[in-house]
Amino acid sequence: MREKTNFKEEIIVENVKDFNLDHIFDCGQAFRWKKEEDGSYSGKAFGKAINIGFKYDGIEKSKGKSKEKSSGTLILKNSSKEDYEKIWKKYLDLDRDYGKIKRELGTKDSVLKEAIKSGEGIRILNQDLWETIISFIISQNNNIPRIKKCIESLACSFGDGISLPNPEELSILREEELLSIKLGYRSKYLIETAKQVVNNGLPKNFDELLELNGVGPKVANCISLFGMHHLESFPIDVWVKRLMNKYYGFDEKDTKGMEIFAQNTFGDYGGIAQQYLFYHIRKEELSKN
DNA sequence: TCGCAGGTGGTCG
DNA sequence: CGACCACCTGCG
Numbered sequence: 001m002r003e004k005t006n007f008k009e010e011i012i013v014e015n016v017k018d019f020n021l022d023h024i025f026d027c028g029q030a031f032r033w034k035k036e037e038d039g040s041y042s043g044k045a046f047g048k049a050i051n052i053g054f055k056y057d058g059i060e061k062s063k064g065k066s067k068e069k070s071s072g073t074l075i076l077k078n079s080s081k082e083d084y085e086k087i088w089k090k091y092l093d094l095d096r097d098y099g100k101i102k103r104e105l106g107t108k109d110s111v112l113k114e115a116i117k118s119g120e121g122i123r124i125l126n127q128d129l130w131e132t133i134i135s136f137i138i139s140q141n142n143n144i145p146r147i148k149k150c151i152e153s154l155a156c157s158f159g160d161g162i163s164l165p166n167p168e169e170l171s172i173l174r175e176e177e178l179l180s181i182k183l184g185y186r187s188k189y190l191i192e193t194a195k196q197v198v199n200n201g202l203p204k205n206f207d208e209l210l211e212l213n214g215v216g217p218k219v220a221n222c223i224s225l226f227g228m229h230h231l232e233s234f235p236i237d238v239w240v241k242r243l244m245n246k247y248y249g250f251d252e253k254d255t256k257g258m259e260i261f262a263q264n265t266f267g268d269y270g271g272i273a274q275q276y277l278f279y280h281i282r283k284e285e286l287s288k289n
Numbered sequence: 290t291c292g293c294a295g296g297t298g299g300t301c302g
Numbered sequence: 303c304g305a306c307c308a309c310c311t312g313c314g
Contacts, residue, residue: 136295139295141293142311143311145312145313146311146312147295182312184309186309214296215297238294238295253304278295
């Protein structure tokens with residue numbers, strides 16, 4: 001990986017491996033990124049708004065041949081060198097060797113091996129914990145376009161437009177105010193959770209996550225994985241239930257069995273395995289329509 | 290019209 | 303415990 005600054009507000013990072021913007025931003029881990037016509041993504045995190053582009057080196061990674069080795073160039077627009085070092089490098093998890101992780105996971109399970117080919121450029125983002133908590137409380141029993149709308153409304157109406165309202169700001173809102181931006185029954189979860197964080201501080205582990213109002217096992221696992229970077233966390237949602245049934249023969253209600261299976265099969269990288277599998281099954285099912 | 294969308298909390302046996 | 307079920311909202 002080699003970094004240079006083109007001009008003041010554009011950062012170039014060369015020789016980035018195991019990286020694909022669609023895989024990263026369309027695997028359901030983040031809700032604040034929008035794909036532009038040129039294939040780049042514009043989004044917000046840590047109080048900043050930037051645009052991220054990525055170009056594979058040479059010919060587009062063509063069929064078969066050394067796909068895993070394909071590297072490319074990352075272009076960050078509207079980011080300073082300092083922000084890159086301080087925020088985005090870590091946010092994009094650029095210091096982690098995903099090639100190694102993929103090789104390790106691929107040997108453990110043949111289904112996963114196939115899934116890794118579908119989403120070979122996935123990375124687990126290092127997102128802000130508070131924003132992740134809010135985002136995944138909103139995500140429950142909801143669909144992605146509306147989740148995105150809800151989060152943007154929250155940032156625009158009660159935050160500064162980029163950041164979401166902080167725990168103090170959110171805790172003093174009234175339920176009707178959140179209902180007015182169509183957060184529905186999750187409104188009271190958010191306010192209650194904000195109060196809990198104001199009183200007790202941010203949660204530090206899985207059990208403390210479960211204490212939060214509106215946070216059950218699925219959402220807690222998402223926050224643990226995406227907001228705390230606990231890579232062993234294995235969120236079991238409807239898609240994972242579906243694939244666990246389809247590929248591994250689990251009863252869709254047997255979440256306990258799935259949990260144990262994931263732990264034994266994928267171990268410390270359960271969360272990364274989940275993302276490959278999730279991306280894979282979703283791509284399969286969505287391509288049918 | 291009604292079920293569903295990356296579930297959770299409450300209630301009941 | 304585990305099985306139900308209501309729940310905001312918007313879309314097909």
